[in-house]
Amino acid sequence: MPTSFTRLTQGVAAQLSAFLSAETGSSRVLIAAIVVALAWDNASPDSYETVWSSPLSVSFGDLGMSLELRDWVSSGLMTLFFLVVGLEARREFDLGSLRRRRDFVLPAIAGTAGMLVPVAIYLAINGTGAPGAAPHGWGVAMSSDTALALGLLAIVAPGIPDRAKGFLLTLFIVDDLIALAVIAVGYSEGFAPLPFVIGVACFAAYLVVRNLPLVVPIAWVFAVASWAGIALSGVDPLVVGLAIGLCTRAYTPERDRLDEATTRFRRFREQPTFALARQARDGMRDALSRNERLTSVFHPWSGFVIVPLFALANAGVPLDGESLARAAASPIAIGIVVAYALGKPVGILLATQAVARLSRGRLRPPVGWASQAGIGTIAGVGFTVSLLIAGLALDGEELESAKIGVLAAVVASTLVTWAFFGVVGRLPARTRARALLGDGDSITDLADAVDERIDHIRGPRDAAVTIVEYGDFECPYCGLAERDVRALTATSDIAIRFVWRHLPLTAVHRHAQLAAEASEAAAAQGRFWELHDLLLERQDRLDELDLVEHASGLGIDPARVAAALRDGAHRERVARDVDSAERGGVAGTPTFFINGRRHHGAYDVETLRAAVLEAYQESLR
Secondary structure (H helix, E strand, O other), rough: OOOOHHHHOHHHHHHHHHHHHHHHHHHHHHHHHHHHHHHHHHOHHHHHHHHHEEEEEEOOOOOOEEEEEHHHHHHHHHHHHHHHHHHHHHHHHHHHOOOOOHHHHHHHHHHHHHHHHHHHHHHHOOOOOOOOOOOHHHHHHHHOOHHHHHHHHHHHHOOOOHHHHHHHHHHHHHHHHHHHHHHHEEEEEEOHHHHHHHHHHHHHHHHHHOOOOOOOOHHHHHHHHHHHHHOOOOOOOHHHHHHHHHHOOOOOOHHHHHHHHHHHHHHHHHHHOOHHHHHHHHHHHOOOOOHHHHHHHHHHHHHHHHHHHHHHHHHOOOOHHHHHHHHOHHHHHHHHHHHHHHHHHHHHHHHHHHHHHOOOOOOOOOOOOHHHHHHHHHHOOOOOOOOOHHHHHHHHHHHHHHHHHHHHHHHHHHHHHHHHHHOOOOOOHHHHHHHHHHOOOOOOOOOOOOOOOOEEEEEOOOOOOOEEEEEEEOOOHHHHHHHHHOOOOOOOOOOEEEEEEEEOOOOOOHHHHHHHHHHHHHHHOHHHHHHHHHHOOOOOOOOOOHHHHHHHHOOOOOHHHHHHHHHHHHHHHHHHHHHHHOOOOOOOOHHHHHHOOOOOOOOOOOHHHHHHHHHHHOOOO
């Protein structure tokens, strides 16, 4: 597979892990907000409605806007939610699972089918002959809620592989993109051309000035002006947030930029002035993509504040006997529940299987049938966008029934997912692994496959799991990781093959290159691993005399080691590993690859053990 398709940096993997972690964590806050909204509305419906329908005006001279507080949350703050959606979508296209463009075809079709089938079911129950605005509410029954679905999935199916979560996240990206297009086209009224043109012009100005080194963040002034112009035009301004995210490129930290940031910090350390402090700050900031910087700022606010606040403003609905009875008989509520609980899994599963068959296996899902089905059932958890559209399309008792239907669909889809994965968990190990992971090809992140003739390998050659570490003998985190790796290999029931590759970070660790060459000098005498272990234990003693002394203490010929260091005899061997690291997008140490796939997140014993177990289960397919 071409290197351009196999590069996946440590930063990208860490971002995905952080994104999923934040989504599952924020779901608890979201659930709490839903409970509070329901309790508030049922305890004091007048105060609930009074607060959220209160008008709030913002004006500047003769220009101004006046919206209810609920609308400021739904169309204002939720713009930042869709900004995060756009950022994540762009990152997946630039660096993540969708960087291989053909891999987007299947989730795009499955995600679209997972929306069309529920809409068809809803309209079958609420056809053109239905009373009131029921047919206009078809958009309520189509979109999944990323945070809530991922959080509930973590609770009811904790053993589901990360690959399945990644596939689910891809489906949700498609889901959110289509949902926002539906809101902009199907639920916007009273189009005014002039404000729209002004909004588009301001957005173009934002794109031009966003990367200029200006002290005043004028780019965001243009972004807010664009939002206001689009809002005044009658189009839902949420599209501005999504557009900003999609136009924000993601890239991996380049080693040259990291080295430059290190140099700037050293200058500041030697001469701590404000000017050098600003240069050091700018160097570290510029080493990261704007996409990552914006995600780190807005994603926590979106998940832990904005979406829960939206739930607090919109989830309130009376749950008295009369309201529940009315909803139980309402075609709107029935249509929503059936659309989500049945239409979502049917649409996703059938579309996925159809694409795989029609493409004759060229386009295959990255997970097995069990994960596909479970993804379909949990995708029936709709909330945020559903309530957003419900508020635009319905009102009065119809809106109440729609909200109850959405909440009922969340409960039903969660229970079905829990029961389904409970059954899958009782399957024999090999059958369960194949059902969850399937047989589709996956992207290999390791640029150079393990070569037993060259690589330093510890453990059985025929082990089911191979761990490759890019490390630096002077890196303190590599020293910590070494203890965890040893503990893992010593206690694991699964046979593990461990491979060490050099990545001396010479801009940070001045002895790292020499230590790597010394280990190769020991390898020339068949004693690599003895010196490897000792160097990671004595990271404070790695100058040339120390290295020769360490070798001598292990019974390695010190004269040969000293000569090799003096002549640079093994410099080319170390450079080979560094080159493979750079082609694989590895910028820091330690970086682990488990069976060719980059390990993200922590590298303590338990985290590594879970990753090894998943890799082992995948090998059973």
